[in-house]
Amino acid sequence: MTTTSSLAIEATGLVKSFDQTRAVDGVDLAVRRGSVYGVLGPNGAGKTTTIRMLATLIRPDAGTARVLGHDIVQEAHAVRALVSLTGQLASVDEDLTGRENLILLGRLLGLGRPAAKARATELLEAFGLAEAAGRLVKQYSGGMRRRLDIAASIVVTPELMFLDEPTTGLDPRSRNQVWDIIRALVAEGTTILLCTQYLEEADQLADGIAVIDDGRVIAEGTPGQLKASVGTGALHVRLLDPGQRTAAEQVLARELGTVTLPADPAALSVSCAEADRGAEAIAVLARSGVRIADFALGQPSLDEVFLALTGHPAEAGPGEPTAAVEEEEVV
Amino acid sequence: MSASPTMQGSFTPADEAAVRRAISSTSRPPAPGPLSAALTFGWRGMLKVKHVPEQLLDVTITPVMFVLMFTYLFGGAIAGSTGEYLDYILPGILVMSVLFTTVYSGVALNTDLTKGVVDRFRSLPIWRPAPLLGSLLGDSVRYLISGTVIILLGVVLGYRPDAGVVGVLAALALVVVFAFGLSWVFTTLGLVLRSPNAVMNAGFMGIFPLTFLSNVFVDPETLPSALEAFVRVNPISILATASRGLMEGNAEGGDIAVVLAVAVALTAVFAPMTTRRYRRG
Ligand SMILES: Nc1ncnc2c1ncn2[C@@H]1O[C@H](COP(=O)(O)OP(=O)(O)O)[C@@H](O)[C@H]1O
Numbered sequence: 001m002t003t004t005s006s007l008a009i010e011a012t013g014l015v016k017s018f019d020q021t022r023a024v025d026g027v028d029l030a031v032r033r034g035s036v037y038g039v040l041g042p043n044g045a046g047k048t049t050t051i052r053m054l055a056t057l058i059r060p061d062a063g064t065a066r067v068l069g070h071d072i073v074q075e076a077h078a079v080r081a082l083v084s085l086t087g088q089l090a091s092v093d094e095d096l097t098g099r100e101n102l103i104l105l106g107r108l109l110g111l112g113r114p115a116a117k118a119r120a121t122e123l124l125e126a127f128g129l130a131e132a133a134g135r136l137v138k139q140y141s142g143g144m145r146r147r148l149d150i151a152a153s154i155v156v157t158p159e160l161m162f163l164d165e166p167t168t169g170l171d172p173r174s175r176n177q178v179w180d181i182i183r184a185l186v187a188e189g190t191t192i193l194l195c196t197q198y199l200e201e202a203d204q205l206a207d208g209i210a211v212i213d214d215g216r217v218i219a220e221g222t223p224g225q226l227k228a229s230v231g232t233g234a235l236h237v238r239l240l241d242p243g244q245r246t247a248a249e250q251v252l253a254r255e256l257g258t259v260t261l262p263a264d265p266a267a268l269s270v271s272c273a274e275a276d277r278g279a280e281a282i283a284v285l286a287r288s289g290v291r292i293a294d295f296a297l298g299q300p301s302l303d304e305v306f307l308a309l310t311g312h313p314a315e316a317g318p319g320e321p322t323a324a325v326e327e328e329e330v331v
Numbered sequence: 332m333s334a335s336p337t338m339q340g341s342f343t344p345a346d347e348a349a350v351r352r353a354i355s356s357t358s359r360p361p362a363p364g365p366l367s368a369a370l371t372f373g374w375r376g377m378l379k380v381k382h383v384p385e386q387l388l389d390v391t392i393t394p395v396m397f398v399l400m401f402t403y404l405f406g407g408a409i410a411g412s413t414g415e416y417l418d419y420i421l422p423g424i425l426v427m428s429v430l431f432t433t434v435y436s437g438v439a440l441n442t443d444l445t446k447g448v449v450d451r452f453r454s455l456p457i458w459r460p461a462p463l464l465g466s467l468l469g470d471s472v473r474y475l476i477s478g479t480v481i482i483l484l485g486v487v488l489g490y491r492p493d494a495g496v497v498g499v500l501a502a503l504a505l506v507v508v509f510a511f512g513l514s515w516v517f518t519t520l521g522l523v524l525r526s527p528n529a530v531m532n533a534g535f536m537g538i539f540p541l542t543f544l545s546n547v548f549v550d551p552e553t554l555p556s557a558l559e560a561f562v563r564v565n566p567i568s569i570l571a572t573a574s575r576g577l578m579e580g581n582a583e584g585g586d587i588a589v590v591l592a593v594a595v596a597l598t599a600v601f602a603p604m605t606t607r608r609y610r611r612g
């Protein structure tokens with residue numbers, strides 16, 4: 001390598017606008033070599049635009065970035081020779097077979113014909129696609145397509161991989177398969193920049209996370225740090241009767257402070273640092289006539305982190321109705 | 332490595348070891364040269380002819396129907412006999428058939444763009460115009476196929492050009508060269524418009540009237556004078572005339588020169604436009 005920097009990605013002040021939309025509005029990133037870095041944000045936050053700049057597909061309007069030591073604008077070709085991209089749309093050719101897709105990529109990366117064929121066979125077997133190798137990709141399921149897409153990205157092992165929402169739209173089983181592949185890649189030393197809307201995904205895979213919203217990084221840290229920054233813990237309550245949620249919200253707000261309302265209509269969460277205050281709040285809630293199905297005292301989820309940071313839930317786009325939360329600055 | 336407990340089916344924890352082996356086993360070969368990369372994209376185009384023959388069929392069936400319809404319905408009325416009309420119309424339909432196929436170059440590029448395939452190609456360390464040039468080289472084989480179908484149909488119907496096989500091949504080559512130039516117009520369109528369908532509609536909206544307002548079907552002498560003037564300068568007319576000439580053995584060098592000049596001009600204007608847009612993404 002031409003550089004000894006321990007950072008695989010160093011981005012400063014990246015900006016990209018489309019017409020009036022400021023898709024990316026001053027993003028800084030520092031990603032260590034060999035790590036999985038999660039870029040977490042809701043739809044439209046600017047994740048794909050950030051990845052496309054770093055993968056040299058579009059030029060930033062302002063700001064600079066070095067990927068594996070190479071400037072993404074001045075040395076775009078050198079960057080391309082070291083990275084691979086698995087785009088948000090599974091970027092494989094639907095009109096070709098799985099095997100043909102991999103041979104095509106192998107040839108384009110400089111493998112000779114026999115080497116490209118052998119490599120395709122090896123990857124199809126490793127990714128559980130040997131049986132479907134001769135079928136056209138348009139007949140593949142979403143999970144198979146995504147696995148082929150990732151296989152296409154490692155026909156020649158990249159030093160850094162961009163993965164843009166690799167499990168969006170997949171069923172839980174396929175999602176787990178993709179997660180296992182990502183873990184295997186990391187175990188072999190590949191650096192990964194992973195964009196996702198799923199908090200659980202970032203929590204499961206990433207060493208570091210940048211939370212982005214409206215084109216800006218609004219928080220950065222390890223999953224643990226992000227959780228800690230919101231509060232030391234949270235009280236999660238589930239009601240027997242969702243109709244009592246408003247009543248329960250009033251009681252908990254009085255006892256402990258701002259309540260967040262998860263998607264589950266029978267659930268409430270409230271940040272709560274001390275266990276005995278939580279126990280007291282539960283007692284008050286029970287006495288008020290609200291029937292409780294169960295409750296737990298634990299770490300805040302990344303969902304709550306996101307809500308606390310942005311004022312809107314992560315899975316919904318901006319502008320959705322939001323539960324009342326205070327804005328908290330983190331990091 | 333922690334294997335997920337829900338994992339099942341054809342992808343088992345044992346494969347994770349295989350995945351790791353597969354990842355660790357490669358070293359990076361030197362990137363391919365420009366020609367090699369372009370030819371690989373040409374190969375991709377060939378595979379598509381094999382897997383999606385419908386696309387080629389769509390654009391070939393219309394010209395085939397035109398040959399049959401015009402020759403047997405109107406041939407007698409227009410040229411006195413069906414045989415004579417076939418001599419006139421066949422080179423014209425050859426032109427039409429191949430030029431219709433060029434629209435698909437734009438449609439295919441737009442499909443790649445909307446499906447995200449272009450993003451992958453653009454992230455590869457290859458000569459940047461290789462995907463475009465290679466695809467058009469592959470498409471040229473399509474043009475040859477669709478032209479050959481028309482010629483074979485003509486032969487079946489009794490078409491016997493005076494200049495024989497050599498003349499026919501020369502005409503086919505000229506048409507394919509012109510089509511190569513024209514297809515850059517449609518690749519530009521393919522990068523500007525939003526969907527493959529929009530490219531198809533816009534493409535045919537342009538190529539259809541241009542083909543009908545040419546001498547492909549009728550001699551312009553019978554037309555009103557304003558129309559006749561347009562038909563005479565329409566490059567498609569000149570291409571049709573040159574093709575007829577090559578097939579009959581009486582081609583005029585001037586016509587051929589004009590056709591080649593137009594092909595070069597289209598390439599000179601639209602190839603850089605396509606390449607620049609493609610680069611920018
Ligand atoms: N090519 C484009 N043209 C116009 N607007 C775009 C384009 N790409 C992205 N945008 C806009 O930029 C914003 C960020 O988009 P994107 O980076 O795709 O977000 P994410 O990947 O986080 O969902 C969105 O408002 C989106 O509509």
Ligand SMILES: [Mg+2]
Pocket residue numbers: 044047048049088164165
């Ligand atoms: Mg996106």
